[in-house]
Amino acid sequence: MQVDLKLDEEQRQIVAMVRELAQERIAPFAAEWDEREEFPWPVVEAYREAGLFALAFPETYGGVGASAVTQVLVVEELAKVDATAAIILAVQWLGALPILVAGSEAQKARYLPKLASGEWLxxxxxxxxxxxxxxxxxxxxxxxxxxxxxxxxxxxxxxxxxxxxxxxxxxxxxxxxxxxxxxxxxxxxxxxxxxxxxxxxxxxxxxxxxxxxxxxxxxxxxxxxGEEGEGFSIAMRTLDRSRPAVAAQALGIAEGAFAAALQYAQERRAFGQEIARFQAIQFMLADMAMGIEAARGLVYRAAHLVEEEGRGGGRLTTANRYSAMAKCFASDVAMQVTIDAVQILGGYGYIRDFPVERFMRDAKITQIYEGTNQIQRIIIARSYLDLAPGP
Structure with a gap:
């Protein structure tokens, strides 16, 4: 199945708005928040003002009802400048998903409007x-x-x-x-x-x-x-739907690191010329770009399948496989791309004056949380072997 990656007009407008917000209200402060280990409440306020929390919630409960593809596009765009800012949205949606997929109407009416507005986290x-x-x-x-x-x-x-x-x-x-x-x-x-x-x-x-x-x-x-004994099923149905957002975070981290390395390679001179002219650097940049584009295809496909199969709140089948693939592959790519970005910047890559060392540190967790990549590989293999998805 092919997925049309062309964005519609609404998606283009949302991505452009998020890109502007990220550049103006997140990028200038990301390194400081990281250095101080300080939760970025100004980002929460920016999301409230822009209505970004609402994207993943149905219109019935004060949300926008945006598609899963739109949601990953937003997370990806934010992660290009700061993975922490991106995960604020992803965690909000993760925490709400059990209610969305299995909650009662009374629970949805009480909690979802406040979560959609960002009043509650x-x-x-x-x-x-x-x-x-x-x-x-x-x-x-x-x-x-x-x-x-x-x-x-x-x-x-x-x-x-x-x-x-x-x-x-x-x-x-x-x-x-x-x-x-x-x-x-x-x-x-x-x-x-x-x-x-x-x-x-x-x-x-x-x-x-x-x-x-x-x-x-x-x-x-x-x-x-839900009912007693349904907790495992609810957790799995939640993670099936949340993993594309983690994959999108990893994709955005890789893109941010690649952009920084590409710019540096064209500005830094050694042996009388820009280091981008050296074949060793070109090969690294090529491998980074190929990994990013391959990851992008998996992330968008997984999100599309979640959108197609996710209606009704049940356990996903094909989407479950591709969510695991996207999360696993994109996070592995993010780790390799950020390591290579640090290498291209050399000594400058290892210091905090440049963002690539932060991108590298942030990339590592995407291989671990919401199911380690070893677990993702088990999920993928079992989906082909017709084995039970869990205990």
């Missing part, structure tokens, strides 16, 4: 110290009590965990394995919820990544998403 609390890729091995437990559940456990590496107003949280309500998991909505300030360690990271240093501790936290039954 969302996060998804899935990973635990001993259960990241192994979602079926989650140990946080929700014990049924009168009127709801008592939630106890520890979540780790939660993007925006300390600043989110809404946490879509996964915990064990039954026995071991995937069938024992359920999904819940936990609001900020609920008794028994505490923010633990704020992680100090190699990359995405301005992004808030937190440990969340639940200590006998009461969750009303009306805040359970």
């Amino acid at each position: 969302a996060a998804m609390a899935l990973t635990e110290p001993e259960a990241g890729s192994d979602v079926a091995g989650l140990q946080a437990r929700a014990v049924r009590v009168d009127g709801g559940y008592r939630l106890t456990g520890q979540k780790k590496f939660i993007s925006h965990g300390a600043i989110a107003d809404v946490l879509t949280t996964f915990a064990r309500t039954g026995g071991p394995g995937a069938k024992g998991l359920s999904a819940f909505i936990v609001e900020k300030g609920a008794p028994g919820v505490r923010v633990g360690r704020i992680e100090r990271k190699l990359g995405l240093r301005a992004s808030n990544t937190a440990e969340i501790l639940f200590d006998d936290c009461f969750v009303p039954e009306r805040h359970r998403i």
Whole structure:
């Protein structure tokens, strides 16, 4: 199946608006936010003003109802200047997806309008110290009590965990394995919820990544998403749809690094000429460009398939395969392109006066979060071997 990569007029206008916003309100400050490890609240305000949070939400709940392709175009454009700024949108949409795919009408009416406007921020609390890729091995437990559940456990590496107003949280309500998991909505300030360690990271240093501790936290039954035992399915349906955004983030990082390396190669002189005239540099630039273009095709195709198959909130089939491919391939490309960009800049690439070292640090996480690339390869292989997608 071929995907027409031509943008319609609305998409061109959105991309142009986002590019201008990124250049004026993000690019000049990205290095400072990274250096200070300071969450960029001005970016959140800029997104609220521009209505960018609304893109992924249905019009019924105050959103724009933009296609999955439009969403990845926006994330890609933002990541060209700052991966942290890009992930603010991606995490908002990730945190809302469990409600979108499996929430009740009452839950959607309460939460989605505030998330679409950006008034509230969302996060998804899935990973635990001993259960990241192994979602079926989650140990946080929700014990049924009168009127709801008592939630106890520890979540780790939660993007925006300390600043989110809404946490879509996964915990064990039954026995071991995937069938024992359920999904819940936990609001900020609920008794028994505490923010633990704020992680100090190699990359995405301005992004808030937190440990969340639940200590006998009461969750009303009306805040359970779907039925008991559906948590694993909800998590997988969410990740099927969210991975193209991570792939788009990786693609944008690679494009930003390539642009910086290309400009430098044409300005830096050695041995009496621009270093871009040397075949060794040309080969590196060519490989970088080929990887980026190949990744772009996979990212857009995955987003298109998510759009086509994603209606109704069920588990995806072909789109699941291509979401895994796009995330895996684009993040591997981003890592290689940023390493090569640092190499082309030489000593200057290794210092913070130039953005490529930040791009390289930021690229690494795209190979790890929302399913490591080793897990993506398992998903891809199983999709061809007709093996079960999970435990």
